[in-house]
Amino acid sequence: KAGVTQTPRYLIKTRGQQVTLSCSPISGHRSVSWYQQTPGQGLQFLFEYFSETQRNKGNFPGRFSGRQFSNSRSEMNVSTLELGDSALYLCASSTGLAGGHNEQFFGPGTRLTVL
Amino acid sequence: SQQGEEDPQALSIQEGENATMNCSYKTSINNLQWYRQNSGRGLVHLILIRSNEREKHSGRLRVTLDTSKKSSSLLITASRAADTASYFCATAGKAAGNKLTFGGGTRVLVKP
Numbered sequence: 001k002a003g004v005t006q007t008p009r010y011l012i013k014t015r016g017q018q019v020t021l022s023c024s025p026i027s028g029h030r031s032v033s034w035y036q037q038t039p040g041q042g043l044q045f046l047f048e049y050f051s052e053t054q055r056n057k058g059n060f061p062g063r064f065s066g067r068q069f070s071n072s073r074s075e076m077n078v079s080t081l082e083l084g085d086s087a088l089y090l091c092a093s094s095t096g097l098a099g100g101h102n103e104q105f106f107g108p109g110t111r112l113t114v115l
Numbered sequence: 116s117q118q119g120e121e122d123p124q125a126l127s128i129q130e131g132e133n134a135t136m137n138c139s140y141k142t143s144i145n146n147l148q149w150y151r152q153n154s155g156r157g158l159v160h161l162i163l164i165r166s167n168e169r170e171k172h173s174g175r176l177r178v179t180l181d182t183s184k185k186s187s188s189l190l191i192t193a194s195r196a197a198d199t200a201s202y203f204c205a206t207a208g209k210a211a212g213n214k215l216t217f218g219g220g221t222r223v224l225v226k227p
Contacts, residue, residue, distance in 0.1 A: 004157070033215065043203065043217035056214045090157060099213030101146050101165060104205075106157035 001026055004093050004107035012113045018079040021110045025072050025093030029105070031055075032074040033098050034066060037088040037109070046089075048098050049074055055097060078112075086114045121204060121218040129226050134191040136221040138204030139184075145208040147180055147187050148215070152201045161189075166208075194225045 005024045013019050025032050034046040045058040049068035066076040072093070078085055088111050092104040122137045138147070146165045150158040164171045164180045164187070171178045177190040191198055201220045207213070 035217075042219050045214045045216065048214060056212065058214070088155060092158075097213065098215045099145065099207050099209070101163065101207075103148070103160045103163055104150075104158075104215060105160065106150075108157045109155070111155075 001028075004091060004105050006089075006091050006107035006110050008110060009108065010111045010113075012115060013081050014115050015081055015083060017081050018077065019081060019112060020075055020077045021089055021091075021112075023074045023076075023091030023093075023107060025074070025091075026105055029093035029095055030072055031094045031097055031102070032068055032072060033092045033094075033104065034074070034076050035090045035092065036060075037090060038086075043090070046076065050097055056099070081114045083114050085112065087112060121202075121221045123221060124219065125222040125224070127224045127226065128194055130194060130196055132194055134194050134198070134223055134225070136189050136202055136223070138187045138189070138218055140187075140204075140206045140218075141185065142206075142210035143208055144182070144206045144211070146206075147178075148205045148207070149176075149178060149187075149189050150203045150205060150217075152203065152220070154200075158203065161202075191223075194223075196225050196227045199223060199225045 031050045033048040048056040068074045088109045090109045092106045094102040096102040148163045149161040152158045175192045180187045203220045205217045
């Protein structure tokens with residue numbers, strides 16, 4: 001099976017712009033979770049989608065949003081980018097919800113730089 | 116604040132030695148998982164231990180869980196240069212909002 005793929009791998013944006021990141025989970029996985037990783041804050045949970053429904057959300061402002069399509073692919077969007085949004089954005093998929101006894105399979109991440 | 120806190124933050128050992136890192140957490144959990152991350156890439160799942168388990172092995176990895184102390188340890192035996200990575204514990208459970216919550220990680224350097 002192909003692993004989790006994320007596109008693009010690298011992205012440079014300027015403050016105020018918006019960005020959309022994409023994640024394709026492993027075939028058959030219905031849960032997709034997103035995480036933000038920064039040197040200062042570490043790995044922080046953004047949100048989880050399961051069967052096209054947002055099942056959980058972390059403590060991020062409303063500028064961060066996401067969605068999941070019927071084929072389980074997911075996108076996350078960040079509007080009005082700020083310098084502090086520079087981070088590695090990781091997507092993970094699993095067969096069941098992340099809060100259960102389910103191993104998470106991570107993609108390689110999208111490195112976002114905001115100038 | 117993070118659910119899991121890891122100790123030490125960094126560890127440097129010689130190839131062939133054992134590496135031990137610890138994770139403490141705050142709320143009750145369903146399970147605790149350990150992940151490895153190489154140099155800013157995606158995380159790789161190593162092992163999952165459920166709250167009713169005390170010890171689990173996978174190859175050169177040994178994980179223990181003490182729910183009374185809310186702590187876990189990861190032991191890597193006979194380390195190799197390829198084990199150089201950051202290691203994260205992550206907890207899952209209803210008390211933490213049914214999401215996977217990661218600790219700050221331990222950076223391990225294995226010198227050849």
